[in-house]
Amino acid sequence: MIKNILTQIWNQRRTNSWLFAELIIVFVLLWFCVDVLFGLFSARIQPKGYDQEHVYKVTVNYRDDQSVKMQDADSISRFWWHPLSEVIKNFKQYPGVESVCTSFGTDVYSNNTMFQGYHIDGDTTNIFTANIRYVDAEYIKTFRIPMLHSIHKNLEDKDWNAINNVNPAIVSAELADSLWGTTNVLGKKFSDYYSPNLHYKVIAVSAPQKNSDYNRYEPYIMTPYPEYIYKSQAIPSIYIRVKADADNNEFANSFIKTMSAKIHIAPFYIFDIQSMKYYKQLDDASQGVTQEVNNTILMMSFFVFNVFLGLLGTFWFRTNSRRGEIAIRMAMGSSRKQTAIHFLTEGILLLAIAALPGTIVCLNIWYADLTVTIHADATILRLSITLLISFILMTIITLIGILIPARKAMHILPAEALHEE
Known part of the structure; x- marks a missing residue:
């Protein structure tokens, strides 16, 4: 049957030339739309390298009337960092809170980024830039960052301290591969390009990291806070992980209401608390991802609908104009099923060619x-x-465009169809 259909297609090549041209153009345009959506979808389903489910960001602010500009490190430690640590300690004691962490630098789902250049000790010609994230030891637990290699099974505060002026560091797989060409780099040392006296030792290699759902993987380094941060009046990003059974729609309101009334630690107060899903939506909107996805889906939907109408009309007209052929086939003993299979196979072969x-x-x-x-x-x-x-999409559209008019034509009596011809 296929050989006979191919012969028929060849004999009708002049009639089919416009149909071939239409199918080729539509196929290329449809592929381009599918390719754009596939790029977005494949980036979306890639692991981000952390788990933000049940994680909230708590925004803490300070009262100007209770804040005093301090110059020496002791005063800043006593009147700023110590009260702030008390605030964070209170967060940990809230019912349902699993862990609390803080960070500076490149933030999750944010335009706040911090970059730094790094090189292997003794090689200052090959400099690799990475996102830097200053974190406490709880950060890994709070965001459940998976490790490819790690010296410590569970990172604790004592593991997160400099030893002999060498800071511990967790590097992402991308940074490890850039510096050494492999991810098995535990114990390796490297240095800050812009601060030659700042050295690091790899204590863990994390899974690939990216800042948001639709971004590519980028090199990252996570390391303890540098001294200059403790000498400034700064407020880090504060995150809390909530136990799954305690996380619900009312958690944020309950948390801010309870903690605002409980915490009276000058000069700080809770300004806001939002889930990471909220910051994801803000980030997608600010980067234009939401609009890009919606526009692409809308454009593709409109295009597919027009393709459907165009091909449906083309095959409908083509099939309807061959009612006489259908009548002859049925008069020669072909069943409706055999006739339908013949026309559907012909359409698929036209599309395949x-x-x-x-x-x-x-x-x-x-x-x-x-x-x-x-x-x-x-x-x-x-x-x-x-x-x-x-x-596959073109095949579905083509089959619908053939089957509907073919079924309609096959229900006409052969004598009546031949009389119309």
Whole structure:
């Protein structure tokens, strides 16, 4: 049957030429839309390297009338950092709170970023930039950051102190690979390019990290607070992890209401508490990701709908104009099922033949690096999957466009159809 259909397609090549041209153009355009969405989707499902589920960010502010500018480190420690540590200690005692952590530097779901250059000791020619995140020991537990390699099974405060002027550091897989070409680098030492006397020792290598859902993986380093932070009146980012059974829609309101009334530690007060889902939405909106995703989905939906109407109309007209052929086939003894299979197979073969030059065009677009690669690399796997998805979508549209008019034509008596011809 397939051989007879291919012969029929060849004999009708002039009639089918416009249909082939339409199928090729539609296939390429549909593939491009699918490729953009696939890039966004593949970036979205990649692990971020941390778990923000049940995590809240607590914003603590200070009262100007109770704040005094202090110059010496002892005063700052006594009247600023000690009261702030008491505030954080109170957070840990709140029912349902599993852990509390603080950080400075590149923040999760935020435009607040901090970069620094690093190099292997003795090699100042190869400098690698990384996001830096100053954290306390609880940060790893709060965000449940998975480790590829680690010296300590559970990071504690005593493990998070400098030894012989060498700071402990947790590096991401990207930074480890950039510096040493491997991720098995426990105990390796490296230095800060801009502060040559600042040295680090790798105590753990974390899973790949990225700042938000749709970003690419970037090099990261997590290390204890530097001395200059304790000499300034700064407020770190404060995060709390809530136990799953205690996390609900009323937790944030209950927390801020209870803690605001309980905490009277000058000069601090709780300003706000929001879940990380809230900051994710803000980050997506500020980066234009939400609008990009919505626009892409809307554009693709509109395009697919127009493709559906166009192909439906084309195959409908084409099938409807062959009512006489359908009548003859049925008069010669073909059943409705056999006739339907014949026309559906013909449509799929037409699409498959048109998909070959369409695929060649897509390959050239991919090879010329004209695809959207902001969120994900243009790999062979991505190209293969998007081509397959595009072909499946086109197949579904083509089959619907053939089946509806064919079924309608097959319910007409052969004599009546031949009389109309």
